[in-house]
Amino acid sequence: MALAALDRPDPGRLRADAPVELTHAHRTMGGMLTLRLAVPPGSTATAERSLRQVAGRVDAWAAHLTRYTDRSDLAALNRRPDASREPVRPTLAAVLAWAARAEEETGGLVDVTLLDARLTAEPGADADADPAMLLPAAWRLERHGRGAVVERQAPCRFDLDGVAKGWIADRALALLRRYPAALVDADGDLAVRLERGRTWEIAVADPRRPGTDLAILSLDDRLPGGRAGVATSGTSIHRWPDGPDGSPRHHLIDPRTGRPARTDLAQVTVLAGDAARAEVLAKAALIVGSGDAIDLLERSGAHAALLLRTDGELLATRGSLGWLA
16 A cells, blocks of 8 residues: 555654564555554563564454455355345454445445445456446344344445455554554554654655655644544556556446546545544545545545645645644
């Protein structure tokens, strides 16, 4: 994805008892998970065990939610797309509950029932796919006790790529609440909590020039509650040659058409109250394009947003300049 965490401490504030920073990284969720902690001196061994434990929890959550294995809970749900009622286990139910809220909060711009539309966009896909399977399907989650049931009003398969990583990042950050400052980078979706006096900088990559930064967000204790999420959505990573009719081929599906979004935005980065919300807002803004995205983002309460148009113009919401390094 298009984010990287930087730290540029002020040498004048370094003390013998200053927190030590630890980092743990490994591959998961089809990408990279990076955990970062600021811990009191002398507690590094305990903190390193915490990092390993949280990484293991992330792996377990991802194993329930991935569509890239036939052993996941999501795969089990998708094996019977015609089933009107299907029981689901707690982790999948929790993410689907967030997905339902995200759909409502974005006016349907974020929809998790579009797996077939997503796959149809790829080269070599079945050009004769049933058009009805490319559009959103009505569904709801019925929760009772520790169980839950997905009720579908029309056949559909679920794709959680657009909501699961942000949810995982926030959950992992919550497990690290005992430490003064923590950062979870779930393959580009970041959840951050900061102690007073600490600043962490987030580099936003420029998709046009690999290895260069489009901007740097400077996060500090001005964040409400000392925590936030950062996420980027774009069309430059999972993109394939345009279709024979000139239509775009990328992974961001517009639920209004069932096809890859025709948008004048190449990339959107959002700083919001948590990673899950930042992720869905970035995706929704990219789908609607620059004409409506600024209004959508400012109404959402996002702290900041940077929008790169396909013509190279960089836009920002009001107040964004205050978060730039």
